[in-house]
Amino acid sequence: MKYLIILAVFSFNLIADEPIKSFECGKYNQNLAKQLDPEKSYFKDSEHRHAVRTEAENSKLYEFIKNFRYDEEQLKIEINYKLANKIGAYVAFDFTFIDQKYGDAKSYLYEQQVVPHIQYKIPNGFLTGSNRGEFGGELLFVNKNFKTIKIANMNVEDIYKFDFGYIVTSGLAHMSSNFGSIYLVTFKNEAPKLTKLFALIAAPIVSWKINDKELLIKSGKIGSQILNKDGLLQRVHCTN
Numbered sequence: 520m521k522y523l524i525i526l527a528v529f530s531f532n533l534i535a536d537e538p539i540k541s542f543e544c545g546k547y548n549q550n551l552a553k554q555l556d557p558e559k560s561y562f563k564d565s566e567h568r569h570a571v572r573t574e575a576e577n578s579k580l581y582e583f584i585k586n587f588r589y590d591e592e593q594l595k596i597e598i599n600y601k602l603a604n605k606i607g608a609y610v611a612f613d614f615t616f617i618d619q620k621y622g623d624a625k626s627y628l629y630e631q632q633v634v635p636h637i638q639y640k641i642p643n644g645f646l647t648g649s650n651r652g653e654f655g656g657e658l659l660f661v662n663k664n665f666k667t668i669k670i671a672n673m674n675v676e677d678i679y680k681f682d683f684g685y686i687v688t689s690g691l692a693h694m695s696s697n698f699g700s701i702y703l704v705t706f707k708n709e710a711p712k713l714t715k716l717f718a719l720i721a722a723p724i725v726s727w728k729i730n731d732k733e734l735l736i737k738s739g740k741i742g743s744q745i746l747n748k749d750g751l752l753q754r755v756h757c758t759n
Contacts, residue, residue, distance in 0.1 A: 544735055544743060544757035547727045555728045556680055558640040562608050570631035572618070580617060580626055593617055596659070596667045602632060609638040609645050610661055635659065639678050639685070643709045646685060648675025653693045658704075660711045670704065670711050676723040679734055681748055688736055690722030697721045699738060701746060717752050719744060 575583075587593050595615040602611040614631045635647035635657075644662040656674040661667050676688040676699075683703070690699025699719030705712050721738035729735050732748040737757075746752050 539742070539754045539756045541758050542743075542745065542755035543759050544737075544755070545729065545759065547725070552727055555731055556639070558680075559678065560609065560638050560640075562606065562634050562636055562638065564606065564634035564636070570614075570629040572627045572629050575617070575626055575628045577626075579628065583615070583617065583628065592669070594669070596669065598661065598665055598667060599632060602634070606634065608634055609640060610635070610647060612659075612667070633657075635675075637675060637678050639680070641680075641685070643706060646678055646704065646711075648678050648687065648689075650674040650676065650689075652691070656689075658687060658689075658702075658713070660704075662709060668711065670713050671702075673700075673702075674722075677726050679726075679728060683748075683750075686716075686734060686746065688719075688723045688726050688734075690719060690738075692722040692724075692739075697741075699723050699736075701736075701752070716750065717746075720754065 583595070584593060586595070593616060597613045597615075599611045599613045603609065612633045612635075614629070614633055616629050618627045618629050633649055635649045637648040639646040644660060647659045647661070648656070649659075650656040652674070655672060658670040658673055658675055659667055660670055673687075673689040674691045676690060679686045684705040685703070687702040687704060688699070689702065691697075699722040700715055701717040701719060703714045703716050705714070719736060719738060721741040723736045724739045726734060726736040729745070734746045735743060736746065737743045743755050743757050744752055745755050
């Protein structure tokens with residue numbers, strides 16, 4: 520594990536100067552993807568993603584706020600078992616949060632149903648990833664007792680299992696912004712730990728495992744990169 524992280528940092532420092540390697544990237548193979556990550560499922564849900572906004576009196580806001588520490592994000596996440604069962608997902612969530620618009624004297628409570636588009640069943644629970652573009656996204660962990668832990672705010676593109684942990688690709692291309700990253704999720708005493716391994720050349724548009732040792736990450740016309748099991752990230756030019 521230490522070797523992986525050290526090599527990842529070393530690779531990140533060198534990547535800008537690495538020559539681009541010609542590579543037969545091939546095409547996404549759904550059967551191979553399922554074989555390599557059998558516990559991962561994808562969900563498309565547009566019906567439940569829009570938030571319902573309700574104007575809230577100060578008393579109602581206080582009742583909501585008092586459940587959080589002063590240094591804690593004021594976001595309530597609950598598992599929506601009914602919705603999960605309805606669409607056949609591992610999990611679905613109800614988000615509740617406050618929105619106070621600048622220059623608006625009114626405050627609102629937002630309630631939003633969230634179905635993560637990536638859901639990975641792992642030995643100690645579930646890893647889920649959401650991506651709502653410029654409206655954000657989350658990497659969440661649901662443990663065996665169905666307690667939900669937010670690992671990070673990020674636009675998750677995909678999640679992959681490797682021998683050393685779970686690789687998460689993320690990023691956002693919106694207006695003048697175009698950035699991406701690779702993260703590693705590991706567990707100690709069943710608690711998740713997030714480590715940033717690399718900055719990508721741009722937001723990942725699509726990614727897939729070429730085999731059980733290599734992950735291809737495409738960032739549109741900007742280029743492609745391959746992460747291997749030793750923690751080396753290399754730019755490639757796809758010849759097909």
